[in-house]
Amino acid sequence: MIEVRLHGRGGQGAVTSAELLALAAINEGKYAQAFPSFGPERRGAPVIAFCRIDDKPIRIRSAIYKPDLVLVLDPGILRLVNVTSGLKEDGILIANTKYSGKELRKELGIKHPLATVNATHIAMEELGLPITNTTMLGSLLKAREIIPFDSLIDPLKKRFGRIAEKNIKVFTRAYQETELTR
């Protein structure tokens, strides 16, 4: 079972990212769960969402405390929340940041493997908005292809309708532009 914890700010679409990931996995015939950290979420405040993917039915219904992957949608969150809390030793932190993996490792003292991408920049160029949820999914799959890249195309199309192409573009660009720092 792969467990992913997503960090963002209320309104940035962390929950949507978790959902799209689960939908893609389910379409692939796998089992998956996506759920928010339940509560009255406020726009702009740090929020968490979760996604589990497995080849067999998933029975566990508690939150994720020892994730395999942590995805951070908002650069500011990196300094606000202990995002690597519980992250497995070989787990990967995937971060939206303008800094390189080396710089980030030094600044935050993170020992885990890193995947970094300037998702805000990509989203601003393509969408004209600093909303990075679909962008960061590309980065996630670059860090570890837990489901095939193409499996997300259909969920993205269904979810975003007439702005689907733009979202597929940011998703693809992030996949290409993400740097891995072991």
Add this chain to the structure above:
Amino acid sequence: MGERVGIEVSIAAAEAVKMANTDVIAAYPITPQTHIVEHLSELVADGELDAEFIPVESEHSAMSVCCGSSAVGARTFTCTSSQGLALMNEIVFIAPSLRLPIVMILANRSMSGPLSIWNDHTDVMSIRDCGWIQIFTENGQEVFDHVMFAFRVAENSSVSLPVIVNLDGFVLTHVIEPIEFWDKETVKQYLPDFKPVNQLHPDNPVTMGAFGLPSIFTEAKKAQDEALINSKSEILKAWKEMGDLVGRYYKPVETYQLDGSETVFLTIGSFGETVSVAVDELRAQGKSVGQVKLRLWRPFPFDEFREAVRGVKRIIVIDRAISYGGPGGPVASEIRSVLYQEENMPVITNFLCGFAGRDVTSDDYISMYEKTEQMAKGKVTQEDYIIYGVRE
């Protein structure tokens, strides 16, 4: 077989209500039930479901509308949580006494106060004795299946009683997971048209909800009690036929790794799945542990329950509500009562946990098991219960 889709459990529940061809929906939105009624409202507005959606001003009105619409012979659905259930409480007791086959989804949430929107079972336990058939579900598939089941059982002419399908708020309502839908043909085969036993109709005037003088009230209550007890045969039949149609056979009492287990967890609702994970871990350590799950809460499945726990030495009852100053949790209290005169009555330990959304992990259940092993060495009394995980 229907399509397997990734979908939020609330949306799937609403889609099941649509597929059941419901005539009237009367509901007031309340967290965490909201997505279910919002989606139904959309389905009606978009013309996908030919039903009356009555956006009432309170839950008291919701259940009142449901009683009226069910009485004239309309397939009727409502949905609520917590404070909403409390507000409709007065009419919740009326529906079964009038033998009205309303179906209600209860997205379980804690009763305030302190004010909370999160999940536990204090809402449903407050209406334990309301006279509805009451079912608990563990996952989204069970919710979908039991919407069909609820209409089928409720409207059966020998039952004619309302049914509550409980699903845990957030833990189930807000989760996206794979659910296998039923195809239209299967729904049609399983769920016949609603033909009310008694009907309010201008051509054939009858009185429903008449005054019950002391000279008749006791008889009315005896009849109502018997109706609920007797509904069980239709409940079993409806589960059997569902199994034959969709391949999932449900039972009033379900078991996991039970064979020869000395200790069993007893669960209701979605916490059961996480407990199964803990059972696997404990068995891997060589412990003799299994699990019993109560799916049918009313009418209580006495025979099936006693049969399931025969020979078991210890039962760990997981409760999601408290009876303040009473005998612990409502489930444990009933279990003790059910087993009281049994020979070799098992030791029963009662853990109250997961209040108002407090997360309970499989490690937590393992520590409840370890605590039970310690307790069983001493004397466990009827009054003993532990509110698990209190920060001190």
